[in-house]
Amino acid sequence: xxxxxRPLSPHLQVYRWQITNTLxxxxxxxxxxxxxxxxxxxxxxxxxxxxxxxxATAQGFVGSIVGRIILLGFTFALAFHFSNGIRHLFWDSxxxxxxxxxxxxxxxxxxxxxxxxxxxWILGYAVRGAL
Amino acid sequence: MSLRTPLGRARGLGSAKNGTQHWWHQRLTAxxxxxxxxxxxxxxxxxxxxxxxxxxxxxxxxxVAGLMLLLIFAxxxxxxxxxxxxxxxxxxxxxxxxxxxxxxxxxxxxxxxxCALAVLWVWLVG
Ligand code: HEM
Numbered sequence: 001x002x003x004x005x006r007p008l009s010p011h012l013q014v015y016r017w018q019i020t021n022t023l024x025x026x027x028x029x030x031x032x033x034x035x036x037x038x039x040x041x042x043x044x045x046x047x048x049x050x051x052x053x054x055x056a057t058a059q060g061f062v063g064s065i066v067g068r069i070i071l072l073g074f075t076f077a078l079a080f081h082f083s084n085g086i087r088h089l090f091w092d093s094x095x096x097x098x099x100x101x102x103x104x105x106x107x108x109x110x111x112x113x114x115x116x117x118x119x120x121w122i123l124g125y126a127v128r129g130a131l
Numbered sequence: 132m133s134l135r136t137p138l139g140r141a142r143g144l145g146s147a148k149n150g151t152q153h154w155w156h157q158r159l160t161a162x163x164x165x166x167x168x169x170x171x172x173x174x175x176x177x178x179x180x181x182x183x184x185x186x187x188x189x190x191x192x193x194x195v196a197g198l199m200l201l202l203i204f205a206x207x208x209x210x211x212x213x214x215x216x217x218x219x220x221x222x223x224x225x226x227x228x229x230x231x232x233x234x235x236x237x238x239x240x241x242x243x244x245x246c247a248l249a250v251l252w253v254w255l256v257g
Contacts, residue, residue: 028217031210031213031217032213032214035210035213035214038206038210038242039242041246042242042245045245045246045249045250046245046246048183048186048187048249048253049248049249049250049252049253049257052183055183056183078168078172082165082168085161085164085165086165089158089161089162092158120176123176124179127177127179127180128179129180
């Protein structure tokens with residue numbers, strides 16, 4: 001059993017934030033956030049099964065300003081977790097561990113998640129004929 | 132003195148008790164989620180201006196319903212293992228850890244089942 005007052009590693013008060021540990025904790029945060037997102041997905045699916053009125057209510061919420069901001073957050077969380085997930089699976093193949101490679105793949109993930117998020121929303125608005 | 136070998140004593144004694152299986156299933160579900168997540172997001176984009184009837188038509192196709200069931204299964208399994216790992220990292224006291232693990236297990240199974248039943252309902256009944 002762990003002792004509650006043992007020092008933490010990394011020593012958070014003196015640890016310099018850098019891309020490696022930032023993306024590492026972001027993977028965990030986005031994973032947990034997407035877990036919360038499954039609540040919305042469950043609500044959406046159940047609303048479809050429940051009938052047109054329930055579906056209209058769900059669409060009304062998702063289409064509102066608050067709903068869209070939440071959806072944008074989930075889009076980014078998925079885009080990041082997806083891109084960084086590929087990075088993780090690549091590491092699991094035993095490759096890409098040189099420090100320079102870790103930094104390069106990290107920045108690729110950052111740029112890819114931004115582009116994916118933007119592309120998804122631009123396409124979504126295009127389908128709605130709002131562009 | 133114990134007659135068990137050090138390996139025998141260590142085996143299965145990580146904080147998860149069966150770590151390698153969780154590790155492997157987390158990778159398998161991640162691999163499955165790669166194409167499934169792309170498919171789902173693309174579907175949602177094409178449904179951006181859909182009416183209720185469009186959505187019902189979409190979900191009533193056996194291919195769509197089947198892919199949704201695969202997505203739901205892989206996603207909630209991945210989520211259950213993932214949240215369990217987070218809890219094992221941060222929650223150390225006995226009853227708190229057990230309670231969180233029970234909550235995560237019940238929660239993900241219930242939610243996953245609810246999603247699957249909704250899909251099956253639209254596909255086969257609705
Ligand atoms: C889209 C495809 C996805 C891929 C490729 C993917 C990949 C991964 C990988 C490789 C890990 C292990 C990371 C590690 O060892 O530290 C992981 C962890 C995790 N994933 Fe995913 N994932 C995906 C989707 C999802 C979704 C949809 C959810 C939520 C419903 C989710 C929730 C989590 C959680 C909670 C963890 C644990 C985080 C941790 O231990 O730090 N993932 N994911």
